[in-house]
Amino acid sequence: MPDVLVAGAGPTGLLTAFELERAGLDVLVLERDAVPTTQSKALGLQPRSVELLADRGLLTAIEPHVQAKLPAGHFSGVPIGYSDLSTRFPYQLGVEQVHVAAAIEARLRTPVLRGAAVTAVTQDDDGVTVTAGGREHRAGWLVAADGGHSTVRTLLGAAFPGRPARVSLVVADLTLAAKPAGLAEDWQLPSQGSGYLLPLSGGRYRTVVFGEEQQRLGRDEPVTAGELQRALTAAHGPGVVVGEVLWASRFGDASRQLERYRHGRVLFAGDAAHIHLPVGGQGLNLGLQDAANLGWKLAATIRGTAPSGLLDTYHGERHPVAARVLVSTRAQAVLGVPDPDAAAVREVVMGLLAVPEARRAVAMEISGLGLTYPGVAERATDVPAAPDGRAVLVGAALPPGWADRVETRAGAGPRLVRPDGYVVWAGGPGLEEALLRWLGTGRPVVGATGSAS
Template sequence: MVGGGPVGLLLAGELRLGGAQPLVLEASDGTERYTRSFGQRAVNGRSAQTLALRGLVPALEAAQTAWAAQLAAAGQETKEGDQLAHVLQMMREGRSKGHFGGLPLGTGSGDSGRAYMMKQHMLEQVIADWVAGLGVRIETNAQVVAVHDEGTGVVAELADGRSLHAGYLVGCDGGRSTVRKKAGFAFPGTPPTMTGRVAAAQLSDQDTLATVLRGPNGLVNGLMVPGEITTVEFDGTGPTEREAPMTPTELADSMLRAGGMKVTVARLDSGTRFSDNTRQADTYRRGRVLLAGDAAHVHSPIGGQGLNLGLQDAANLGWKLALVATGRAPERLLDTYTAERHPIGARVLRNTRAQVALLRPGPQVDALREVLTETLAIPAAHEYFGALVSGADVDYAPDSAQMLVGRFLPDAFQPLAVEHMGDGRFLLLDLVGSEGIRAAVDGSDRVRFVYCKMSGADVTALLVRPDGYVAWVGVDTESAGLSEALDQWCALPSARSSSGG
């Protein structure tokens, strides 16, 4: 893995659970992540359910509690009229699933999982502690400058002159990914239309700081994180200078243009710029080089979906790559990574473009927001938009005759999954006590069989992939189609025959 952020770390952990020997190459020394950990991140309900399968919910809860304590100590509160800050406060209190272009989505909207709010470096620490316990190797100050796919393996050239060899290489190195560029992935999309800024700063008069969601040319948010100010200007171009230090004058001018707020910035410690540059790699795999997270797709941060999209990339890819890299499954299994995740990424790019449009200034957009607010009052519409932004509507097998196949494990079965899937294996749940179902996986080291009688269930058995998605559903005691599903997803029949099973 090139890149030691949340996506690279989660992917490394999944690979280690699957029996592979991952190495994470992180360009920075680690301290830089804290200085760039602007804003706060929402681990949405789906990602929280994914991390729950690995026993990480207690750590997520502890991180959120610590973050809430920091907010309380800073005396942060929601001011009357601060719409976006109100949405964020609802999320921290577990009363919201997020927003769509600043329009709040409540807890009944499309995702039963609980969301968690924290700084990004806090989430990274949760995952880093987990992978450390698994024995994952992480090298810092390891900047990759070139990648060569040699057909039978991959070579990564480092800035310090070293060359490292591996069976596969995954770029988790962000939107300006070196791996993506050097490996020759096409990255089509649309150029930026807005300039965003976020800075750790203080005003001469802090009482003037507020949230302006519908400013003359954008928005200003001064209440997302204590001590941070965010602006978005719909200037049609995007930032012209990404690396130059931000100045107090630059931030003050942006607050005036975007929100009509005339302020004096007394101190600016650090800042960064962003845009709505929206692009997606044409494929997530070229030979032995793969992409995940922002290396595979970039889009506006409005709506907070990028982190969760990347975490789900890692969850989808990890077990597949582990099986292939350890020689227990054919390479065709890796083809399902792009097939499953590329449409999901494209869908996120579409809805983030829509959210940017919904925040633009002007009476036409004001009218559109009023119409959409009325639409969100319709329960079915509220459910649709909630599932859209949380990923709860993901279906990897939309053409399947069995509705549950391709969908995340239903709520009723998730406690069993959390109890039995911490080691990253497949789970075969038998709900009726069928010998045929048990016999299909006898002796397997990659499928855990669990019998749990459940009266009133519409199905007799479920095969759950390591990422929590349903691969097969039994509707009787004959286990029809189970062998095919085991062959398709974990190459079980060939593995058993080769071992004499």
């Protein structure tokens, strides 16, 4: 019996499984789709995600697929420069999401079980029973990373407050039989308008359209080449001719977040826990950081060494971060509304973003680099994660009894770094307190399940 079941082999589920496996646990990922998807929703990795993947040795396999290093992110289409941010990776990587997922999946010990859609979940004091692909699976815990339409969320009746979609959009990858004049052939930041065309590899282009026709059509209406042709002609004129539509999907700007990320022995992560308009490119970043935050806490809880309440700091730390992204994406969507008053607000905001301090504050937020948690200092930019998911103590002597949970390294600037890369002690008194607070006493508590449900 695995220690943990993970529902969903998207980037969030896969990284959660990776984190748990490197901490020595047995994990089984249950994925609905029979074969890995070839379609990428996200096309960008924010700097904090790049750091996290690099620290885990996962970036090397992604690098051959990187199509661009963009020295900026954007806020509602306004470029936000990253070049002065303190990171080894002051840029967004332009890379299709499938390559990120494939790089993580290739490093899992236990292969993903595909064609295994979760259809039922029950839990008791000792574990969870999950029906997937018509078979029952049992484990101590379930991580629900089954995406924005999460079945697990529905099965548990978990409150998912927010607002429904007001705008309908279509994302499509297609070839062009004729290109509009002046079409940029390099990878650029997506413009704000409907019908931008971004060159992918192999002669494919990515577009997102959200004109009047998309607002009229129902969510289940198939996307046709004719619909895309009309939208692209409206954006670029008669010179553009759609060739083959390779993939198309409708999506909306619904903005919702789970009230609680933990429901007993079920923990939610990624799009299963929060949905928003993908403007600014923050969804994938959020999911990967959820996984990095949850993995080591759940592993310590299962080993029985976690300090009291550690697992509940997952909700405590990650819920506010996604709540802030929901605020940011809603604000960015308003700035893009084709209305004179929204245009006026946009003009004011663009003026503010020209002020270096304001631009930097927004850059830190969108890049994920500015993230800190209550009672935790900022991330350690130069301390790669330990391969086995232990915390890392740099430049200080480790008191006896912690070596199973802390790797020690020589180096200047004493720091204790959590397994997810955040500094919880930076010299002076308080090392033992920090060890106790984040890593527990090291005396396994039989049957420990963390505190809340």
